[in-house]
Structure formats: structure tokens, C-alpha cells
Amino acid sequence: MHTTPLALHMTDGLLNAPTALLFGAIALAGIGFSLVKARATLDDRTAPMAGLVAAFVFAAQMINFPVLPGVSGHLLGGALVAILVGPWVGTLCVSIVLVVQSLLFADGGLTMLGANITNMALLGTAASYLVAVALRPLARRNRSGLLVTAFLAGTINTVMASVGFLLEYWIGGAAGFSVAQAVLPMLGIHLLIGIGEGIITALTVGAVAAGRPDLIRLLRATPSSGRPTARGDTESASGTVEGRS
Amino acid sequence: MSAGDGGVLHLPGDSALHRLAPQIKLLAAFGVVLCVVATPRAAFWAFGGFALLLGALAAVARIPPGWLARRLLIELPFVVLALVLPFALGGERTEVAGLALSVPGLLAAWNILAKGTLGLFCSLTLAATTSPRELLLGLQRLRTPTTLIMISSLMLRYVGVVIGEAGRMRLARISRGDSPRFLWQANATARGVGTLFLRCYERGERVHLAMVARGWSGELPEPNEPRQVTRGQEVRNWLLGLSPAATSAVIAGVAVWTS
Numbered sequence: 287m288h289t290t291p292l293a294l295h296m297t298d299g300l301l302n303a304p305t306a307l308l309f310g311a312i313a314l315a316g317i318g319f320s321l322v323k324a325r326a327t328l329d330d331r332t333a334p335m336a337g338l339v340a341a342f343v344f345a346a347q348m349i350n351f352p353v354l355p356g357v358s359g360h361l362l363g364g365a366l367v368a369i370l371v372g373p374w375v376g377t378l379c380v381s382i383v384l385v386v387q388s389l390l391f392a393d394g395g396l397t398m399l400g401a402n403i404t405n406m407a408l409l410g411t412a413a414s415y416l417v418a419v420a421l422r423p424l425a426r427r428n429r430s431g432l433l434v435t436a437f438l439a440g441t442i443n444t445v446m447a448s449v450g451f452l453l454e455y456w457i458g459g460a461a462g463f464s465v466a467q468a469v470l471p472m473l474g475i476h477l478l479i480g481i482g483e484g485i486i487t488a489l490t491v492g493a494v495a496a497g498r499p500d501l502i503r504l505l506r507a508t509p510s511s512g513r514p515t516a517r518g519d520t521e522s523a524s525g526t527v528e529g530r531s
Numbered sequence: 532m533s534a535g536d537g538g539v540l541h542l543p544g545d546s547a548l549h550r551l552a553p554q555i556k557l558l559a560a561f562g563v564v565l566c567v568v569a570t571p572r573a574a575f576w577a578f579g580g581f582a583l584l585l586g587a588l589a590a591v592a593r594i595p596p597g598w599l600a601r602r603l604l605i606e607l608p609f610v611v612l613a614l615v616l617p618f619a620l621g622g623e624r625t626e627v628a629g630l631a632l633s634v635p636g637l638l639a640a641w642n643i644l645a646k647g648t649l650g651l652f653c654s655l656t657l658a659a660t661t662s663p664r665e666l667l668l669g670l671q672r673l674r675t676p677t678t679l680i681m682i683s684s685l686m687l688r689y690v691g692v693v694i695g696e697a698g699r700m701r702l703a704r705i706s707r708g709d710s711p712r713f714l715w716q717a718n719a720t721a722r723g724v725g726t727l728f729l730r731c732y733e734r735g736e737r738v739h740l741a742m743v744a745r746g747w748s749g750e751l752p753e754p755n756e757p758r759q760v761t762r763g764q765e766v767r768n769w770l771l772g773l774s775p776a777a778t779s780a781v782i783a784g785v786a787v788w789t790s
Contacts, residue, residue: 299646303569337685338735345693392654396564493725
């Protein structure tokens with residue numbers, strides 16, 4: 287049984303047309319800004335690396351975990367990619383996954399695409415990255431610090447996406463119930479889903495930290511210096527490729 | 532979503548809708564759904580009109596009705612929400628089959644059901660008649676930045692590989708005697724996700740090096756698409772392709788005007 291949580295992949299008709307257009311414009315602006323910033327940090331490796339990370343997000347989103355009986359959440363991955371590859375490439379990857387899901391898989395309404403991108407790719411990723419940056423000293427200290435940081439970032443990611451939905455609904459909701467009626471159930475359910483997202487984010491980051499700690503962008507000295515670290519990546523990659531089966 | 536082919540909804544075919552240029556289809560689909568959403572919920576006839584229009588398009592594209600009906604079930608969570616609203620909302624009450632239901636609640640439920648279903652119907656028609664490659668071509672012709680197109684095309688190319696890799700890792704884990712249940716799945720799942728990320732990232736590095744070896748400089752080579760359509764045909768295609776959106780705009784316009 288696949289049950290998609292409410293704020294995620296909104297269907298057409300939940301928001302009125304002007305609000306849908308407004309958030310479409312916000313999403314375009316956000317993606318454009320992330321694109322400029324991502325280009326500045328990753329050079330000619332941008333497309334292949336981001337393509338594979340987006341494929342990873344796509345695959346990871348197919349993992350469902352139980353939240354309540356009959357309700358299952360699935361990973362958004364915004365916090366995960368923000369910690370692993372940085373906020374700009376992360377935002378692009380999650381946005382592309384959402385666009386492809388909407389256009390090729392009919393998952394999430396076409397007019398809600400802007401709102402869905404704003405919630406999950408922009409707000410969710412930005413909030414979780416800010417949390418992660420604020421906790422960076424803790425994350426650098428030891429492994430459990432890193433896990434706690436990733437857990438909180440993952441939780442905030444989902445909660446912030448639902449806050450985004452409430453904001454959009456407050457501006458132009460068309461489903462009949464008032465925002466006041468929706469706040470508690472929405473935040474409650476998404477806190478639960480967020481804890482699931484947080485646990486999976488923390489364990490995933492933990493697994494990456496055990497194998498290739500150099501890949502965790504959050505832990506690097508200066509997150510914006512692409513070139514020198516990029517070289518290091520490639521060398522260590524060629525080392526590990528041999529070890530793989 | 533089914534794995535393997537990545538679960539793409541595309542139904543190969545040769546109908547007029549399949550042959551229509553993807554950029555026209557994309558714009559038309561967005562136009563139709565926007566009109567559906569903009570229609571006042573009490574204009575019941577208008578939604579009937581949209582349903583007829585989309586039904587006619589599905590018939591032109593020869594999409595099997597059973598295929599559509601099964602895919603429309605993606606909407607189920609929203610149906611549950613819609614069923615709760617007539618009971619949960621206040622306001623004027625009406626008697627339906629012995630139950631006192633809220634009138635605003637019923638209208639709101641209708642609003643979500645009608646618009647959500649029609650929107651999904653439109654998305655499914657677009658997805659069924661457009662292959663992933665055509666879709667990217669359409670987005671590219673609509674002036675999407677090439678970096679985004681490249682990321683998307685690489686993603687679509689590798690998503691099947693990544694999902695296959697995830698399946699093999701799961702199989703390997705289970706065949707070694709691991710069978711976690713309930714919450715304990717989380718640990719194994721997340722370790723799997725972590726490993727999957729590493730494999731994706733390293734594959735990305737290898738793909739990049741392979742691309743560099745084949746002359747990659749960070750720019751997509753110019754596609755030399757054979758142009759078989761004349762100017763007049765192109766104008767006709769655009770007019771014909773956007774006619775569903777224009778029809779929807781008329782329906783929505785009349786509905787707004789009369790309500």
C-alpha cells in the first residue's frame with residue numbers, strides 16, 4: 287500500500303490558480319539561483335555528478351517506511367543531499383526529481399509543481415542545510431555529533447516542507463478546511479515522518495562517513511572551494527574503484 | 532511505480548498525440564490543468580466538459596481505459612481527505628442517505644476530487660504519449676538551461692541502473708540471512724542507502740572521466756535534429772496542439788463568467 291503524505295506531491299485543486307502560478311515563479315527563481323551557485327562550485331563535473339546524485343535521490347525516494355498503520359512516508363532526501371553534495375546541487379537534484387516525477391510519472395499535479403518544488407526542494411533543503419551548518423562544529427567533533435546533526439537536519443527538512451504547504455494553503459488554499467484546522471494534524475504527521483526521514487538521513491550519512499568521509503561536503507573546511515577537493519575526490523575514487531567487486 | 536524500466540508511464544504508439552511535438556504537448560497540458568484549477572467548483576457542467584475533452588484526447592491517443600483507471604488510483608490519499616471533509620466541516624447541513632453532511636464540506640470534497648482527478652488524467656495522457664527523451668527535447672526547446680537538461684538526461688539514463696543496483700544489494704543482504712522487520716528495517720535500509728550513495732557518486736566520477744576521455748568539455752554537443760516540418764505545418768501543429776488548452780480556456784472562461 288503506497289500512501290503519499292499530504293504535503294508532499296500535492297494534487298491539482300488544493301491551491302487556487304493564482305497561488306499555483308505565484309509558487310511556480312518562486313520555484314523557477316529558486317532553481318535559477320541554485321543553478322548559478324552550483325555552476326560556481328562544480329565546473330565541468332556538474333552534470334555527470336548531479337545526474338547520478340539525482341538518480342540516487344530518485345531511487346531513495348522509492349523507499350517507504352511505516353509512520354502510522356496505513357500511513358507510510360518516503361524519503362525526501364533534501365537534507366541528505368544538502369549534507370552530502372551541498373545545498374545548491376542538492377536543490378537542483380531534488381527539483382529535477384520532482385519535475386520528472388510530475389511529467390513522466392504523473393506523481394504530483396502539474397499546477398502544483400511550483401508549490402511542490404518550493405516546499406521540498408527549496409524550503410526543505412535550505413532549512414535543513416542551515417541547521418546542518420549551525421551544528422557543523424558538533425558534526426566535526428565526532429561520529430555521534432555528525433549523526434545528531436544529520437538527524438535534526440532530516441527532521442527539519444520534512445517539517446519545513448509541511449510548513450511550506452501551510453503557508454501556501456494560507457495564501458491560496460482551495461480545499462475547504464481552514465489553515466487553523468490543518469496546522470496541528472499537518473505538523474504532527476510530518477513530525478513523525480520527519481523523525482523517520484531524520485533516522486534514515488543520520489544512518490545514511492553515518493554509512494557514508496564510515497566509507498568515504500571525504501565525500502561529506504558539510505565536513506569540508508570551505509564548502510565553496512570546488513577545485514582542490516575535487517581533485518582529491520577523483521584520486522581517492524580511482525583507489526576505491528579497484529577495491530570494489 | 533514499478534521498477535525495472537524505472538516505471539515510466541510511456542505507452543509507445545503512433546497516434547496524432549504521440550507524434551505532436553513535445554514542447555506543444557507540455558504547454559497544452561499545463562494550460563488545460565491551469566484552466567481546470569481556475570474553474571469555480573460550483574460550475575459542475577464545466578468539469579463534465581473537461582472530462583469529455585480529456586476522454587476524447589485519450590481516445591485519440593488510444594490509451595486503454597483500464598490502464599488509465601488503474602493509474603488514477605495514485606490519487607487515493609486525497610480521496611480519503613475528500614471523504615473526511617463532509618463530516619469534519621461546519622456550516623449549513625444537508626441530509627444525504629440519513630447522514631447530516633456539511634454543504635461546504637461536500638463542495639470542498641468535490642473540488643479536490645474533480646480537479647485532482649482531471650489534473651491527474653491530463654498528466655497521465657501527457658506521460659503516456661511522451662517518451663522521456665521527447666520530454667527532455669520539449670523542455671530544451673522551451674529554453675530550459677542546458678545544464679538542467681544534461682543533469683536530467685543523465686539522471687534518466689542512470690536511474691534504472693541505480694534502482695537495479697539497489698535491488699541487487701537488497702537481494703545480497705537477504706540471501707545472507709538478514710530478514711529485518713518493522714522498525715529494524717531502518718538500520719539495514721539506511722546502510723543500504725549510504726552504500727548506494729557511495730556507489731552512485733563513484734559511478735558519477737567514472738562516468739565523468741569516461742565522458743572526458745570522449746572529449747567532454749562541459750557543453751552538450753549541438754543536436755542535429757532532422758527538420759522535416761515546414762513552417763506552415765509547424766503553425767498548424769501549434770494551433771492543433773494547443774486547441775485542447777484553448778477549449779479549456781473557453782470552458783473556464785464561461786464558468787467564471789456565469790457563476
